[in-house]
Every structure is written in structure tokens, then in C-alpha cells.
Amino acid sequence: MDNIRKIIHIDMDAFFAAVEQRDNPELRGKPIAVGFDGPRGVVSTASYEARRYGVRSAMSMAKAKQLCKELIIVPCRHEAYKEVSRQIHAIFQRYTELIEPLSIDEAFLDVTSNKPKILLAQDIAREIKEAIRQETELTASAGVSYNKFLAKIASDYRKPDGLFTIHPDRALDFIATLPIEDFWGVGPKTRETMHRMGIFNGEQLRQCSLKHLTEVFGKAGPTFYNFARGIDERPVENVRIRKSVGCEQTFLEDINKRSAIIIELYHTVMELLTRLEKSGFRGLTLSLKIKYSDFTNITRSITSDRVLTKKQDILPLAKELLRQVDTTTKPIRLIGLSVSNPCDDKKRPQWVEQELHFKEWD
Numbered sequence: 001m002d003n004i005r006k007i008i009h010i011d012m013d014a015f016f017a018a019v020e021q022r023d024n025p026e027l028r029g030k031p032i033a034v035g036f037d038g039p040r041g042v043v044s045t046a047s048y049e050a051r052r053y054g055v056r057s058a059m060s061m062a063k064a065k066q067l068c069k070e071l072i073i074v075p076c077r078h079e080a081y082k083e084v085s086r087q088i089h090a091i092f093q094r095y096t097e098l099i100e101p102l103s104i105d106e107a108f109l110d111v112t113s114n115k116p117k118i119l120l121a122q123d124i125a126r127e128i129k130e131a132i133r134q135e136t137e138l139t140a141s142a143g144v145s146y147n148k149f150l151a152k153i154a155s156d157y158r159k160p161d162g163l164f165t166i167h168p169d170r171a172l173d174f175i176a177t178l179p180i181e182d183f184w185g186v187g188p189k190t191r192e193t194m195h196r197m198g199i200f201n202g203e204q205l206r207q208c209s210l211k212h213l214t215e216v217f218g219k220a221g222p223t224f225y226n227f228a229r230g231i232d233e234r235p236v237e238n239v240r241i242r243k244s245v246g247c248e249q250t251f252l253e254d255i256n257k258r259s260a261i262i263i264e265l266y267h268t269v270m271e272l273l274t275r276l277e278k279s280g281f282r283g284l285t286l287s288l289k290i291k292y293s294d295f296t297n298i299t300r301s302i303t304s305d306r307v308l309t310k311k312q313d314i315l316p317l318a319k320e321l322l323r324q325v326d327t328t329t330k331p332i333r334l335i336g337l338s339v340s341n342p343c344d345d346k347k348r349p350q351w352v353e354q355e356l357h358f359k360e361w362d
Contacts, residue, residue: 004112004146004168005110005112005146005147006110006111006112006114006121006124006144006146007108007109007110007111007121007144007145007146007147007148007150007151007236008108008109008111008121008124008125008128008142008143008144008151009106009107009108009109009142009143009144009148009151009152009154009155010088010092010106010107010109010125010128010129010140010141010142010155011105011106011140011141011142011143011152011155011156011159012088012105012106012132012138012139012140012141013048013138013139013140013141013159013160013161014045014046014047014048014051014160015045015081015084015104015105015138016034016044016045016076016081016105017032017033017034017045017046017047017048017050017074018047018138018139019077019080019081019084019138020032020034020074020077021047022136022137022138023080027047027072027074029049030047030049030070030072031046031047031049031050031052031053031055031068031070031071031072032046032047032049032050032071032072032073032074033045033046033047033050033055033061033064033071033072033073033074034046034074034075034076035061035073035074035075035076036061036075036076037061037073037075038061038252039062039252039253040060040250040251040252041060041061041062041073042058042059042060042061043055043056043057043058043059043060043061043064044057044076045057046059046064048160050064050068050071053067053068053071054067054068055067055068055071061073081104081105082104084136084138085104085105087135087136088132088136088140089101089107091128091131091132091135092107092109092128094115094116094131095109095111095114095115095116095118095124095127095128096109096110096111096113096114096115097238098110098111098236098238099236099238100236100237100238106155108148108151108152108236109124109128109236110235110236111124121144121165122144122163122165125142125143125144125163126142126163128140128142129142129161129163139160139161140161141155141156141158141159141160141161141162141163142154142155142162142163142164143155143156143157143164143165143166144163144164144165144166145165145166145167145168145171146168146171147230147231147232147233147234148232148234148236149184149227149230149232150166150171150174150175150230150232151166152184153166153178153182153184154166156182168230171230172229172230175202175203175206175227175228175229175230176201176202176203176206177201177202177203178201178202179200179201180194180195180199180200180201180202180204180205183202183205183224183227184227185220185223185224185227186224190217190220193216193217197216202227202228205224205227205228206228206229208225208228210222210225213225242279242281242342243340243342244281244283244338244339244340245272245275245276245279245281245283245338245339246272246275246287246336246337246338246339247268247271247272247275247336247337247338248268248289248334248335248336249264249267249268249271249334249335249336250291250333250334251264251332251333251334254293254331254332254333255331255332256327256328256330256331256332258327261322261327261332261335262319262322264335265318265319265322265335265337266315268318268335268336268337269311269314269315269318269337270311272314272337272338272339273309273310273311273314276308276309276339277309281339281342282307282308282309282342282343283307283308283339283340283341283342283343284303284304284305284306284307284308284339284341284343285301285302285303285304285308285339285340285341286301286302286303286304286308286314286317286318286321286337286338286339287299287300287301287321287337287338287339287340288300288301288318288321288322288325288335288336288337289334289335289336289337289338290325290327290332290334290335290336291332291333291334291336292330292331292332292333293330293331293332293333294330295333296330298325298326300321300324300325301321302317302320302321303341304317307343308339314337314339318337
């Protein structure tokens with residue numbers, strides 16, 4: 001890998017749960033789930049002991065407790081996780097400035113030209129894993145390859161505490177046997193479509209024409225076509241332009257009264273205003289997301305001719321969007337609002353590390 005890019009993907013193992021077990025010895029070796037223990041609580045992260053029972057992230061806490069009777073529920077400690085994340089990123093910076101965090105617990109590193117001038121990316125990944133172990137008492141899995149797509153797949157290949165390299169000479173053979181659901185960007189719906197097309201692995205995806213993939217999957221078609229051939233030209237970017245700011249609220253009980261919906265919409269607008277002020281984001285498009293009791297989603301958007309930063313501008317638009325969706329035949333489980341379509345020509349870059357947020361599973 002001397003004349004091509006050297007990309008590492010680092011993914012912390014069961015991050016939130018691992019931090020809790022590290023900080024509380026009584027939790028070590030026991031099945032735990034981090035999240036809210038309530039009627040609408042969901043699992044944010046499950047320890048590997050809990051995963052043996054089938055407990056997974058985004059699962060309802062009620063179902064998790066059914067699967068594992070001994071499950072210990074631990075509330076989230078966001079600030080503790082942020083502090084550990086900062087420690088981990090400080091380790092990354094000893095090797096490269098080209099760091100692209102994907103979330104609080106995973107990141108890409110471009111070590112093609114690295115600070116210690118280490119020849120093999122695999123050796124850098126091994127050093128990083130050991131430094132994380134020594135300095136945080138946590139384990140990470142690492143994937144090494146010549147692009148982001150393959151590096152991310154490699155990091156999942158030998159979890160937990162794994163290290164796997166996909167060399168360019170072996171990439172096409174590796175991709176050929178890769179299950180289609182393991183491809184980046186293939187979720188449940190795309191997987192079902194792929195299966196209906198007779199595509200179950202990378203080799204079968206490679207046999208599909210670019211034209212056909214584009215017809216079926218639109219803009220994602222060329223991406224799937226390239227991934228099947230081991231092609232991913234996306235650079236590791238250490239800054240990211242914020243494209244939207246939003247918030248969501250999942251209710252303890254489904255709501256269907258118009259008055260209650262309006263009240264919750266108002267609260268969501270106020271939370272959105274707080275986040276907009278904190279981030280300094282300036283956008284023109286407001287989007288409303290509704291999740292019904294049957295977990296179906298609907299979204300509506302509207303674009304304004306003025307910057308959406310004030311209640312008197314956002315609230316009327318939010319109410320207009322609400323009038324466009326059905327609020328009578330099905331109870332509502334979640335309301336979300338977001339502002340997008342940035343209008344600041346300067347598009348001030350913001351360090352992703354400063355924007356790391358926790359995904360609010362609903």
C-alpha cells in the first residue's frame with residue numbers, strides 16, 4: 001500500500017456500555033444496556049454480555065428486558081462519553097491531522113502521510129488500539145484499507161478488539177463474497193430490493209449494470225456500482241459544513257388530540273430555537289417529521305425567503321406544515337423539526353469534534 005491511500009477506521013467497542021463497566025467494576029462481565037428505563041425507553045448501547053441475548057441498539061427497553069431477565073439498565077452520562085471521546089481524538093492527532101469523526105465513537109483517519117512516518121497503516125492502527133487501551137482502559141476495533149468503504153467494513157470484521165486489513169490485491173475477492181447487507185448504505189429496504197433483484201453478495205452486485213442500478217436506486221446507484229468494484233474516492237475530511245440543525249421529541253404516550261399536538265409542536269419549536277442559537281446555523285428550509293404509532297413516518301418541508309432563526313418566523317411555518325399531514329386517523333408517536341438549506345455564503349467550517357451529538361433513538 002505504498003503508492004495509494006492508507007485509510008484507517010476506528011470504532012470503539014460497545015462504547016457507552018464499556019465506559020460504564022470501566023467506571024463501575026460491579027457492572028463488569030454483566031449484561032447492561034445504556035438508555036432510558038421507561039415505557040418508551042430504547043437501548044442506546046448494549047454490552048457484549050447483553051448482545052448474547054439478542055439485545056441491540058435502538059431496541060425498545062421493554063423488549064430488551066424480555067430477552068435478558070438479568071439486564072441492568074444504566075442511564076446515559078453524555079458528558080463522560082464526550083470526555084473519553086476527546087481523549088481518543090487526542091491519540092488520533094499524534095498520527096495525523098486528517099481525522100473525520102462519524103460519531104462520538106468512530107472516525108476515519110488518513111495516514112498516507114503520517115506524523116511518525118510509519119510505513120504500514122496496520123502498524124499505526126495497532127499502536128492506536130494499544131494507546132486507547134492503555135490510556136482509557138477501553139478497546140477499539142480497527143479496519144485498514146485504501147478507501148473509506150473498505151476500511152469501515154474491515155473494522156466490523158473482527159469485533160470486538162479486532163484489527164483487519166483489506167489489501168488492494170485481495171479487495172475484489174473479498175467484496176465478491178460480502179453479503180449485500182454489509183455494504184455501506186444498504187439498509188433493510190434496500191436489502192429487500194436487492195434480494196428481489198437476485199443480488200445477495202458483492203459478486204452479484206458487480207454483475208448489475210450501472211444503468212440498471214441507477215434506474216432502481218437513483219443517485220445511490222453509481223455508489224453501489226463503484227463499491228462492488230472496490231472504488232470509493234471520497235476523501236477523509238477533517239472539517240464539515242453543518243447542513244442542518246434539528247430536534248425530535250418522542251412522547252411517553254401516543255397523542256391524537258389536536259390541542260395536544262399543537263402544544264408539543266410549540267415545545268419542539270422552542271427546542272429548535274435553542275439549538276439554532278447555540279450552533280449559529282442560518283437556514284431557509286423548515287422540515288417537519290411525524291412518526292405515527294405504527295412507526296410509519298411522513299415529512300413535509302417548506303422554504304422561506306427569510307432566515308429561520310426566530311419564533312415568529314418558524315412557528316407559523318411549523319403549523320402550516322402540520323396542516324399538511326394527517327393528525328386524525330392515527331396517533332402520533334414523535335414530532336421532529338429541522339432547519340436546513342444554509343444561506344450563509346461564508347459557510348463557516350465547524351470542527352466535527354465540537355459538534356458530536358448523541359443519536360436519540362426513537
